[in-house]
Amino acid sequence: MPERYAKITGWGKYVPERVLTNADLEKMVETSDEWITTRTGIKERHLRAENEQCSDLSVKSAEKALASAGLKATDLDLIIVASTSPDYLVPGVATIVQDKLGAKCGSFQITAGCSGWVYALVVGTQFIQSGAFNNVLVVGTDVVSYGTDYEDRTTCVLFGDASASVVLQPSEQPAGVMTFELGSDGSGVEALYVPGGGSVMPFGAYKDKIFNERLMFLKMDGQTVFKFATRTIASSMKRVVDKAGLLPEDIQLFIPHQANLRIIEAAARMMRQPLEKFMVNIQKYGNTSAASVPLAMVEAIEEGRCKPGDKMVMCAFGAGLTWASAVVQFGVGEFTPAHTLFSLGRARFLAKRTVGRAQDLVQQFLLAMQFRRAESRKKK
Numbered sequence: 533m534p535e536r537y538a539k540i541t542g543w544g545k546y547v548p549e550r551v552l553t554n555a556d557l558e559k560m561v562e563t564s565d566e567w568i569t570t571r572t573g574i575k576e577r578h579l580r581a582e583n584e585q586c587s588d589l590s591v592k593s594a595e596k597a598l599a600s601a602g603l604k605a606t607d608l609d610l611i612i613v614a615s616t617s618p619d620y621l622v623p624g625v626a627t628i629v630q631d632k633l634g635a636k637c638g639s640f641q642i643t644a645g646c647s648g649w650v651y652a653l654v655v656g657t658q659f660i661q662s663g664a665f666n667n668v669l670v671v672g673t674d675v676v677s678y679g680t681d682y683e684d685r686t687t688c689v690l691f692g693d694a695s696a697s698v699v700l701q702p703s704e705q706p707a708g709v710m711t712f713e714l715g716s717d718g719s720g721v722e723a724l725y726v727p728g729g730g731s732v733m734p735f736g737a738y739k740d741k742i743f744n745e746r747l748m749f750l751k752m753d754g755q756t757v758f759k760f761a762t763r764t765i766a767s768s769m770k771r772v773v774d775k776a777g778l779l780p781e782d783i784q785l786f787i788p789h790q791a792n793l794r795i796i797e798a799a800a801r802m803m804r805q806p807l808e809k810f811m812v813n814i815q816k817y818g819n820t821s822a823a824s825v826p827l828a829m830v831e832a833i834e835e836g837r838c839k840p841g842d843k844m845v846m847c848a849f850g851a852g853l854t855w856a857s858a859v860v861q862f863g864v865g866e867f868t869p870a871h872t873l874f875s876l877g878r879a880r881f882l883a884k885r886t887v888g889r890a891q892d893l894v895q896q897f898l899l900a901m902q903f904r905r906a907e908s909r910k911k912k
C-alpha cells in the first residue's frame with residue numbers, strides 16, 4: 533500500500549438547464565416513452581444551451597469542487613479533463629478550462645470514451661502518490677448532444693450533457709483510489725464511433741459523403757456494445773474488489789456508468805449484490821459519457837449514500853472500446869468545507885424528498901375526495 537494516498541477532498545457537478553423528455557423525443561423520431569423506459573430506464577436528459585461549450589460546463593463543476601475543497605484555482609498543480617466532446621478538435625479542452633478558471637498549471641485532456649473520467653482519476657492519483665503534485669483537479673465533461681443525430685432513434689434517446697469534478701489531495705490515511713483496472717479492446721472501434729472528420733475521412737476530401745450519410749454523428753452498434761458492457765462490467769468490478777482484498781459484501785456503494793438500467797441490473801445480478809447498493813440516476817440524465825460516474829458519485833454524496841470511510845466501486849465502459857474500474861475509499865479525518873457542503877446537499881435532498889412526499893399525499897387525498905364526490909353524485 534502506498535504511504536501517500538490521493539484523497540478526494542472536493543466535488544461538484546453541473547447539469548445544463550434545458551431538459552429533453554421522452555415525450556419531446558416522441559415528437560422528433562419514431563419512438564415512445566414506453567420503449568425508452570423499458571429498454572434503457574431513461575426518462576429525461578439535459579442538453580447544453582447553444583452557447584454552452586464543454587469548457588463552460590467544466591468550469592462550473594470545477595469551481596464547485598474547488599470551493600468545497602477550500603482551494604483557489606491558483607492553488608492547482610494540474611488539471612485533467614476527460615471528454616470526447618471538446619470545444620475544438622485541436623487543442624484539447626483542458627487548456628481552455630485552465631484559462632477560464634484562472635489556474636496557472638499544466639493541463640491535458642484524456643479521451644477514453646465514457647471511461648475517460650475513471651482513467652483520469654487513476655492518472656491524477658499517480659501524480660499525488662508519486663509526490664509530484666499536491667492539488668489535482670479531475671473533471672469529466674461531455675456535451676454529446678452536439679454530435680448526436682436527432683434523426684437517429686437508436687442513439688438520440690440515450691445521451692445527455694453534464695459535468696462533474698473532484699479535487700485530489702495527499703493524505704496519510706487510506707483514501708481515494710485503492711485498486712484499479714484500465715482496459716481497452718480497439719478491435720471494437722466501429723461499435724461506437726464518429727466515422728467522419730478524422731484522418732480516415734477528412735472533411736475536406738469527403739465533405740459530400742460525410743454530410744449525405746450523416747457520418748459526422750455518433751454511430752453505434754447497440755447490441756455489440758450491450759454485450760461488451762454486460763460481459764465487462766461485473767468481471768472488472770470483481771477483479772478490482774478482489775485486488776483490494778475485499779468481497780463485494782464489503783463495498784458500501786457501486787457506482788456504475790449510467791448507460792442502460794438493464795446493464796446495471798445485470799451487473800448487480802452477476803455480483804450477487806442487491807440493486808439498492810448500486811447508484812442509479814440514469815432516469816434523470818441518460819448517458820452523460822465522461823461525466824456519468826462522477827455525476828453519480830456527487831449525487832450519491834448529496835443523498836447521503838456515501839459517507840466518510842465508505843468503500844465504493846466505480847466502473848465505466850465505452851467507445852474505444854474501453855473500460856476502467858476502481859475501488860475508491862471515501863476519506864476520513866478532519867472536518868473540511870467539503871463535508872459542510874455534503875451536509876447542505878443532504879439537507880436539501882431530504883427537504884425536497886419530504887416536500888415531494890407531502891405533495892403526493894395531498895394529491896392522493898384530493899383524488900380520493902374527487903372520486904368519493906363522483907361516486908355519491910352517481911348514487912343520487
Ligand SMILES: CC(C)(COP(=O)(O)OP(=O)(O)OC[C@H]1O[C@@H](n2cnc3c(N)ncnc32)[C@H](O)[C@@H]1OP(=O)(O)O)[C@@H](O)C(=O)NCCC(=O)NCCS
Nearest residue numbers: 563564567571646685686689754755757758791792849850
Ligand atoms: C441501444 C439499446 C437500448 C437498444 O436496445 P435493444 O433491446 O438492444 O434493441 P434492438 O437494438 O435489438 O432493437 C429492437 C428494435 O427496437 C427498434 N428501436 C431502436 N431504437 C428505438 C427507439 N428509440 N424507439 C423505438 N424503437 C427503437 C429497433 O429498430 C429494433 O426494431 P426491429 O426489431 O424492428 O428491427 C441497447 O442495445 C443498449 O443499451 N446498448 C448499449 C448502448 C450503450 O450503452 N452505449 C453507450 C456505451 S458508453
